Amino acid sequence: MSVLLIHDTTLRDGEQGIGNTMSLFTKQAVLEQLDLLPLDFIELGFPASSDEDFNWIKSAARMPLRATPVVLLRPTLHDIRKTLKATEEFESIQYLMLGTGSELHQERKRRRSLGDLLHEIEDAITCLRTAGRENVAVILEDASRGSPAYIQNVSVALSGLGVRSVTLADTVGASTPGEIGALFSTVTSNGPPQVSWGVHCHDDLGLATANTLAAVVAGAQLAHVTVGGLGERAGNCPLEEIVAVLHYKDTLPGFAGRFDLKTLHDVAERIFALLGKPIPPSKPILGQHVFSTAAGIHQNGLLKDPDVYEYVKPGDFGRERRLIVNRLSGRSIVTSALPDVSDGVVDRFCSWLFELERDIDAIEISGYFDRFVKENVSGSDLQRTALRAEHS
Structure with a gap:
């Protein structure tokens, strides 16, 4: 051929x-x-x-x-x-x-x-x-x-x-x-x-x-x-x-x-x-969303090994993988970004975050967590989180 x-x-x-x-x-x-x-x-x-x-x-x-x-x-x-x-x-x-x-x-x-x-x-x-x-x-x-x-x-x-x-x-x-x-x-x-x-x-x-x-x-x-x-x-x-x-x-x-x-x-x-035309966001190869995922099951697999859920490689096209956080995402993407935070605080943060009803890039999780702490977390919660971090 x-x-x-x-x-x-x-x-x-x-x-x-x-x-x-x-x-x-x-x-x-x-x-x-x-x-x-x-x-x-x-x-x-x-x-x-x-x-x-x-x-x-x-x-x-x-x-x-x-x-x-x-x-x-x-x-x-x-x-x-x-x-x-x-x-x-x-x-x-x-x-x-x-x-x-x-x-x-x-x-x-x-x-x-x-x-x-x-x-x-x-x-x-x-x-x-x-x-x-x-x-x-x-x-x-x-x-x-x-x-x-x-x-x-x-x-x-x-x-x-x-x-x-x-x-x-x-x-x-x-x-x-x-x-x-x-x-x-x-x-x-x-x-x-x-x-x-x-x-x-x-x-x-x-x-x-x-x-x-x-x-x-x-x-x-x-x-x-x-x-x-x-x-x-x-x-x-x-x-x-x-x-x-x-x-x-x-x-x-x-x-x-x-x-x-x-x-x-x-x-x-x-x-x-x-x-002067936008590329449709879900258009294969070119779209803004084609190397992004918000599904918790997929994110969990991607964090373990990108090959699990990624056949077309974003890097081949000069693109980057984007993990989007919303109510479909679950806890794994949050815990991976906040490894030193206690489970209880993560659970409260996830509830607060998902109630915002917006799509958040995973790289923004720390910034949103800082905002959450200022607005919602008591001193005793922070003390327990710090103690957990010391022993992790």
């Missing part, structure tokens, strides 16, 4: 999420952050979609990138002309052409025969090659709902046109891991051997990461992702989740260790800050 290639589409598909529209300045800053990561492809945008995107693509040609830049276009004369004009200053760039991947889209959206749709792509590829642009890939929209026969026919035709990279999109997030795994098993086994396959998943059913991994296990060699899962509707497959799974599971030889996890986390935080 080869090392998985990563295609980031934060600047194009990620921007389609509500509230994610970026200015030229923001896109430049986001691109600088993305290029800190060992990405294989960075999709810059869709230059034929608007003057803003056209101007952004032209300006991006002046930004040196480690990854291969990519632009999206439809197989129409309008898109080809505008895209070639927008990308004329790029020395090397990939043109990702949008194709039709299901009978549903062919019949109800495009309303043309399959032969006509394939001729349209052939003419578009010819135009690009005439202009000296050879790096053309195709993404088939709604391919997860296309029949195996339909995907087979399209992929054979694309291979005959010299297309060597075809991405199958779960455009509406309709697949399950079993379904998308079966689709990729079929195309990688029966499709043209010259074609390498990519996967592009949306998260409408909360399965984008699982579906992407299922496709990879079944032979996909390229994964489309966005930072933090940014994207329209429920978003896309999150880059950091794919990287984390492949880091801990070591599913692909050579992938583990390719990304510096702390850098990945920091880049994601900075991109959300550039967008």
